[in-house]
Amino acid sequence: MTEETKKTKIGYYPGCAITKCSTSEEYGTSVLGVSRVIGPELVEIDDWNCCGASSAHATNHKLSTALSVRNISLAEKDGYDEVLAPCPMCSQRLIISQNDVHEDKKLREEVEDAIEMPISSNVKVSNYLEIIKNYSMDEIAEKRKKKPEGLKVASYYGCLLVRPPKILKFDDPENPTTMDEIVTAIGAEAVDWEFKTNCCGGGFTLSRPNVVVKLTHDILEGAADAGANAIAVACPMCHANLDMRQKNIEKEYGRRFNIPIVYISELIGLALGLKPKDLGMDKHFIDTDFVVDAFSNIEE
Amino acid sequence: MKIKITTKELKSDFAKEVKERSGIDVKKCYQCGKCTAGCPVAYEMDYMPNQIIRFVQLGLRREALTSRTIWLCASCITCSTRCPKEVKIAELMDVLREMALEEGVANPMEKNITTFHEAFLNSVKKHGRISEFWMLSEYKRKRPKTALQDIEIGPQLMLKGKLSLTPHDIKGKKSIKRIFEKFK
Amino acid sequence: MSKKIGVFVCHCGTNISATVDVEKVAEEAKKNNPGVSYTTTYKYMCSDPGQKLLRDKIKEEGLDGVVVAACSPKMHEHTFRNAAKKAGMNPYHVEISNLREQCSWVHPDKPTGTEKSIDLVRMMTEKTRKDKSLNPIKVPVTKRALVIGGGIAGIQAALDIADAGHEVIMVEREASIGGHMAQLSETFPTLDCSQCIMTPKMVELAQNENIKLYTWSEIESVDGYLGNFDVKIRKKARSVDLDLCTGCSSCWQVCPSKKIKSEFDMKLGNRTAIYIPFPQAIPSKPVIDREHCLLFKDARKKNIPPNDSKVCRKCLDVCPIAPVKAIDYSQEDEFITEKIGAIIVATGFKELDDTSMYGEYGGGKYQDVITGLQFERLASASGPTEGEIQRPSDGKLPEIIVFIQCVGSRDPAKGCSYCSKTCCMYTAKHTMLYKHKVHDGHAYVFYIDIRCAGKDYEEFWLRAVEEEGATYLRGRVSRIYKKGDKLVVLGADTLTGSVVEIEADMVVLASAMKAQDDAEKFAQKLSIQYNKDKFFSEIHPKLKPVESSSAGIFLAGTCQGPKDIPETVAQAGAAASKVLALLSADELEREPVVAKVDRLPAPIFSTCIGCFYCKRVCPYGAIAEEDIKARDGSVIKTVARVNEGLCQGCGLCAATCRSKSVELAGFNDEQVYAEINSVEFN
């Protein structure tokens, strides 16, 4: 992208999970912190609402569509042509809903009536990896302050960033590499592994913890056996499941992984020299000191 | 439980109804089983994803709508992504769940899951956003058996400042209400 | 004198009469159309009695024009014209009104259908009044066949034609004939060794005096028409003189470039830069792979003629032929033109070897996930492992092997909807070959359906299960991933409603049979049609299965669609017999429906103004520029001329010509205007 076409102001749709005082606030904190250093400028969409997440789409398609699409229309009203939704649950719901109303005229009319706003077709909804890749790779290279030592990162994408591929049109659904590229760009080693897009059990954290425990076990095992000593994520649900369930996994499978699960934004922040605390590194269940320490040694 | 298929099922319009609601044409499925093969939750399901599609193909409405499978589907979309016939299986699960709720036949064994969805949406309806604390409380209240599960996680979250007791109401609460009213 | 025309309206059972009042059509034809002296209706005009009726009435009524109102002229124009000919009438006075495809089948309403039928019959009656007698065009036949592709299809067809006493030119683009069959280990359903049944045929071909073989050669262009093709062949520079070389093997033994992946071994083995593809190659003489040869690499780098390079030259030095060596680095591509009467296309298939679209199976990144042909090479005694089933990564004997069927076939999401037809059988074969070599190994097959419908085929695959102990699991595999040195295969068994997880040592993908990469371009070169999957199309799937859409060009083997060896050989024989029928006559008759550019007496010579728009629009390249010369040889005028042999009668030139100099016989302006003017517009 050339300098002129580079948009610098992007609508920010945090979604419920990563706002302050929520279970994944460190994701939001670090995304914003990083953007302040390397851009693009993120401006919160006024009065956004919850996209309904899986609970809405799993039980009521129209409701799910309307809740999601309302936010896109708000963004357009605020004058943005691109919106960042760092939570992939949100970005996926927003993009699918946008797609659905475009394919189904009747649905579109019903939804427009419900949200009392015209539906925008011009706003592009992006996930966090896309934003970094499209706007900030050069900046990372330029403003990188620290280089991690001995950090071997397995990039874990989960489901929502890459599927359904025909609609999301982001990276290769079986072997995505965008996050790996970012990991490499901050100087860490990107570990090639087999579970990049396996499901972690997503929204079953509370209702079906046994499912989550099995699936996260397989993922952690895959990463550990591939030699990773940290897992990077870009999804609050993936993070919660992988980070909070390691104890249960130990109980169930007798293997203690103790692998720190870090947001990709946190890793970028550390490389840029931001303070761990300002990135929310202290808010994890699994201690992240190892990762923080990896960055502390070398100043570039 | 054995299933008996008679012309009553075979002649039913279930597949057509599903298609009208969702645009998904189950006729396209040639039952290769690739969806099942890659489903991360298949091992917990009462019927395999390809069997759910088969139910719809053959008009076995009750079997499909009362299955636990439709609730156990994690919406990971692995199946739809890899289906050689491009059948939208994950999306089909959504429609079947919706129909099961409408008809009041959702499998009681997966009440945890349906209750979670309920509590989640109630919170959205009330505030426009999720209030994790109150959503959890409603869920635990309605599913008392889960009260002890993860008992240690809640306080830890609190300690880390990750569970707020004060819900955040958006300004456009009315607009959200309207959406919920329209699409009950 | 005006013509006496008879109109015969066919009921076509009830196909026409159900929605067209045929009696009324006949009645109206007589009432309103001048010249119509006889009308009748009949249940089936195409039946024997129907044709007899036509013949009898022509004679009895003294008819000199006939309109048959029946089905499409594509169906029976020929039938009725023949019948008329037997009754002594020039067949081109017979016209067809299409009351079925263009009327009764598309108009459910009887009054409408009847009205339209009356119009259609009137149009044809008017045209018939203007019909002139035409005589078939005779073209001479070159009694020589061209077979393109030297797989089993091409070999079989070439031998059949040559054995009947005709000359055959075979063009094969690889260094040896043999095609895929030469790569197979043992063949279903009898498990006989492929080489053992293939090699004698290859030798027979090489020794047959009627067959001229061009290997390492390709078709450059095909001009001309049925009976008279001009084919330009490119003999690619082989760097070895086939007449001098004795195939002594000295050169490929000394070649230092030894690590080139062998195409014949599906990249599982290596070859040298100067090589023969496999020991039984025909001709058994080498070729230099100029891309990898050190000398040619050096010459390219330094931009000098290869002969000037001093790098290597080992093969030349060791070549024992004297005084002139058989190796010639300066050889260049050579072009040869051959006159040909009929062509058989036998260019075969390509195995789907690039599985990058299967990201869920590793997309080609796992060494131990191989394709069906690779397995053939592993199992083959002449293969890179001398027939031992060793997995490529570490040479280990796989104790657990998984076969996955329908990879790249029956998978519209990956862009291929058809069934490759052979893989069910060859997978069953593979499990047996595996079990014969790894006695206590376990073979698992994931399948969707078993399609083994040939003679003895059902028994064959059941043998794999019942006697050889292969386990079949009904389900497609969703994912393969690596765990340590194992490959975890996630599949399903829909018969039990289960997910299946197998830790395998090796996985074999029964990958699809695809059209050749260059199939589309090749088809365009020959003006033959192909289907959406780029397999060449026969003109009629049931009744003309070996005829391509271009007259005189026939299809044999897998270039037309996936098939196994028995079917390939049968089709090759059929194509050969079609060619033989063509070559058995000295002259061929062609329909006289061709275009003609007028010729007039001097000083006009022709109304053609020489704009050659016709030449530009003619899809068959049938229009030539002709100089009209004065006695002293000076050119007076250059005008267009239609080559009757090439013209297919499409009429584009006639429609394009600005000076109305082109006329299409049987469809001239007078005839067409008569048709149009007869329609009553209201």
Ligand SMILES: Cc1cc2nc3c(=O)[nH]c(=O)nc-3n(C[C@H](O)[C@H](O)[C@H](O)COP(=O)(O)OP(=O)(O)OC[C@H]3O[C@@H](n4cnc5c(N)ncnc54)[C@H](O)[C@@H]3O)c2cc1C
């Ligand atoms: C893994 C596998 C196992 C099989 N096992 C069996 C079995 O056990 N039994 C059985 O009956 N069948 C088997 N088959 C099927 C069998 O291989 C085919 O039926 C047979 O090889 C088809 O022969 P062909 O002559 O049509 O094509 P090919 O063998 O592909 O021959 C085509 C020839 O044309 C040449 N050519 C291509 N393009 C050009 C061009 N433009 N100009 C000049 N030459 C050209 C090629 O170089 C090649 O030599 C198997 C197939 C596969 C993939």
Ligand code: SF4
């Ligand atoms: S993967 Fe597709 S075609 Fe195969 S069983 Fe599932 S839905 Fe049917």
Ligand code: SF4
């Ligand atoms: S979307 Fe549901 S059915 Fe499909 S693979 Fe994922 S969990 Fe299984």
Ligand code: SF4
């Ligand atoms: S010149 Fe050398 S490298 Fe080239 S083919 Fe001859 S021996 Fe091989």
Ligand code: SF4
């Ligand atoms: S022959 Fe068998 S394995 Fe091959 S595509 Fe057809 S069904 Fe699949």
